[in-house]
Structures are given as structure tokens and as C-alpha cells.
Amino acid sequence: MLTVLALMSVALLGIVPEQTEAIVIYTGWERHALVGSDIRLACSFFSWRWTSEDVTFSWTYRPDGSRDSISIFHYTGGAAYVDNKGPFMDRLEFVGNPSRRDGSILIKNLEFSDNGTFTCDAKNPPDIVGRPSSVRLLVFEKVPIQAGVITGAIIGVVLGLLILIVAIYYLMRFLVARRVFSINVSKHGKKKKEGSQQKQLWTPPPVTLYPLP
Amino acid sequence: MLLLLLGIVLLHIVALVLLLVSTIVSVWTSNDTGTSDLWYNCSTATGGHHCNPASTGEWIQAVQALMILSIIFSVLSLVLFFCQLFTLQKGGRFFLTGTFQILASLFVMSGAIIYTVMSPEWVPKDDTYGYSYILAWVAFPLALISGLIYVILRKRE
Numbered sequence: 438m439l440t441v442l443a444l445m446s447v448a449l450l451g452i453v454p455e456q457t458e459a460i461v462i463y464t465g466w467e468r469h470a471l472v473g474s475d476i477r478l479a480c481s482f483f484s485w486r487w488t489s490e491d492v493t494f495s496w497t498y499r500p501d502g503s504r505d506s507i508s509i510f511h512y513t514g515g516a517a518y519v520d521n522k523g524p525f526m527d528r529l530e531f532v533g534n535p536s537r538r539d540g541s542i543l544i545k546n547l548e549f550s551d552n553g554t555f556t557c558d559a560k561n562p563p564d565i566v567g568r569p570s571s572v573r574l575l576v577f578e579k580v581p582i583q584a585g586v587i588t589g590a591i592i593g594v595v596l597g598l599l600i601l602i603v604a605i606y607y608l609m610r611f612l613v614a615r616r617v618f619s620i621n622v623s624k625h626g627k628k629k630k631e632g633s634q635q636k637q638l639w640t641p642p643p644v645t646l647y648p649l650p
Numbered sequence: 651m652l653l654l655l656l657g658i659v660l661l662h663i664v665a666l667v668l669l670l671v672s673t674i675v676s677v678w679t680s681n682d683t684g685t686s687d688l689w690y691n692c693s694t695a696t697g698g699h700h701c702n703p704a705s706t707g708e709w710i711q712a713v714q715a716l717m718i719l720s721i722i723f724s725v726l727s728l729v730l731f732f733c734q735l736f737t738l739q740k741g742g743r744f745f746l747t748g749t750f751q752i753l754a755s756l757f758v759m760s761g762a763i764i765y766t767v768m769s770p771e772w773v774p775k776d777d778t779y780g781y782s783y784i785l786a787w788v789a790f791p792l793a794l795i796s797g798l799i800y801v802i803l804r805k806r807e
Contacts, residue, residue, distance in 0.1 A: 583706065589715075591712060
């Protein structure tokens with residue numbers, strides 16, 4: 438009875454995750470690039486299954502302000518099919534490694550009209566249930582400074598200077614105190630040598646050290 | 651004596667609160683449909699309250715940094731005041747406290763000046779200055795006076 442229960446629970450544990458697992462696709466959230474440069478849009482996925490030979494990747498593009506998306510890339514059956522009619526004709530290249538679950542594409546010579554949302558959809562049969570992931574491409578003439586970089590830099594520099602000044606102040610106090618300490622010791626040392634020549638009738642004075650006030 | 655002490659601490663805290671409100675509340679510019687700067691641009695133009703992060707130009711980031719630094723220095727000055735209150739010798743002056751508070755007031759002043767001079771670059775012409783901006787300008791003389799009082803004040807038993 439117990440063994441039957443144990444076997445049933447093991448079987449359930451084995452079945453239930455396979456029914457509730459889904460493929461999870463990862464792309465970036467947003468990419469910034471300069472006009473005329475190349476950009477690599479990364480896409481990878483996580484799946485509980487081994488990477489099958491029928492794994493497929495497909496990229497679709499939706500321009501900013503438009504509601505329609507077009508397909509620009511498809512990888513299936515071991516072959517990659519790039520855009521040969523649309524806006525990315527002769528500018529798209531497949532740089533991914535499907536066996537390593539990487540479906541990245543390279544877009545060359547960016548133009549302002551490339552601003553938009555790129556969606557990657559990957560399927561790893563029999564694991565096909567999943568949500569495509571989108572990355573937004575922003576093409577700039579000049580890459581803007583990210584929010585908070587200059588703020589953090591100014592705050593860091595000023596606080597660093599403050600800490601440096603405090604450290605130097607305490608170091609100077611420590612060094613000056615040490616110099617006073619060493620001067621007193623050398624004076625008493627000279628007096629002691631003269632006293633030993635006079636048959637030790639002269640008792641050495643007590644060593645007193647004056648700390649810096 | 652105690653009254654004087656309380657008054658000075660109260661002045662310091664009022665300046666600090668003004669600095670905090672001016673920095674945290676994002677109403678340096680306001681117009682009919684919304685407010686903007688330092689951190690968020692909020693508008694009620696397209697129905698409902700929408701807030702977007704403020705523009706990421708160099709000057710607005712400099713103003714953000716200077717306001718945050720002024721808050722940090724004012725808080726440090728308050729902490730140092732209580733430290734020096736118990737450790738300073740009789741007749742000594744609160745130099746360190748006063749220095750930090752005067753530095754805080756200088757940071758607020760430069761932040762407000764930079765905002766005044768450079769904001770026409772990203773703010774439309776018919777927008778008016780909001781209350782955070784005014785509070786920053788009020789906090790500057792309060793912090794300066796508070797710092798000068800610390801420098802002049804002598805410790806008595």
C-alpha cells in the first residue's frame with residue numbers, strides 16, 4: 438500500500454511539472470544605438486526539455502506608431518531565413534547558435550526608420566507554450582547620457598573629497614603627535630650618556646612625554 | 651540658554667525640512683496641465699495622471715546632485731552640532747558645524763542658480779516656477795544664517 442502510494446506520488450511529481458512548464462524567452466528590454474551603427478539583438482530561451490532539432494526562432498518587427506508587425510526572420514529545420522523583401526533587406530544577419538538556445542540577429546547600418554519593437558518567439562518542440570518577448574530599439578544621432586550618471590558622479594566626487602580631507606586631517610594630527618614624542622626621547626637619551634661618565638652619581642631624570650593638546 | 655539652543659536647532663531643522671521638501675517633491679516647474687522637474691514630469695493632459703521620468707540632460711542631473719549634497723551636508727551639520735555640544739571646550743566655537751551648514755547653503759544656491767539659468771533649454775516659455783523652486787530659494791538664506799550663527803556662537807557651560 439505504502440509502496441503504491443510512493444510510486445504514485447513520484448509519477449505525479451514527474452508528470453505535473455511537465456504539464457505546467459512553459460518556455461521562457463529572454464530578450465533585452467530596450468536597446469539604444471547610434472545611426473549608422475550595427476546592433477545585435479539577443480534572444481535566448483529557457484526550457485525544461487533538451488534542445489530539440491526542430492527548434493525554431495522567429496523575429497517580427499513593429500515600427501513605432503504602427504499597429505502592424507511584419508516577420509523579418511525565421512529559423513527552422515536547421516536553416517535561417519532572413520528578410521529579403523522588407524525594410525531590413527540585405528541588412529539582417531543571423532548570429533545566433535540554436536544548439537545553445539541563442540537566436541540573436543544582427544542589424545547593420547541602422548536608420549531612424551528602424552525605431553520600433555522587435556519581438557522574438559522561440560519554440561522548442563514539444564515545449565511550445567510560451568510568451569514572446571519584445572525589445573524596443575531606439576536609434577539616436579547622439580547617445581544620450583543615462584539618467585543618474587552625472588548625479589552620482591558629482592555626489593561621489595564631493596563626498597570622496599570630504600572623506601579625503603578628514604583622513605588627511607587625522608593623519609596630520611597623528612604625525613605631528615609622533616614627531617613631538619620622538620624629540621623628547623632623544624633629549625633624555627643625551628643626558629643619560631653624560632651621567633654614566635660621572636660614576637653614576639647622577640640619576641637619570643624621569644622620562645615625561647608631553648602629548649599634543 | 652536652553653531657549654537659545656532650542657531656537658538654533660529649530661532653525662536648522664526648518665532649513666533641513668525645506669531642503670527635503672524642495673528636493674523630493676517634483677514641482678520645480680508648473681503649468682496648467684502638469685508639473686515637472688526634478689525627478690518626474692507629471693501631466694494631466696491626456697486624461698488621468700501620467701508621470702514620466704524627467705529629461706536626462708546634464709544640467710538637470712547637476713541640480714539633482716547639488717540638492718542631494720545640500721541635504722547630506724545639512725544632516726551632517728546637525729549631527730556634528732550635537733557631537734560638538736558635548737565635546738567642545740568652554741568658549742569654543744562650532745566651526746565645523748557652521749562650515750557644513752554654510753556649504754549646504756552654497757550647494758542649494760548653486761543648484762537653484764543652475765536651474766534658473768539652464769531651465770529655458772527644456773522648459774516651455776509660458777511655464778511658471780513651482781513651489782519646490784521657491785522653497786529652495788527660501789532654504790538658502792535660512793541655511794546660511796543658521797551656519798553663520800554656528801560660527802559666531804560660543805559654547806558656555
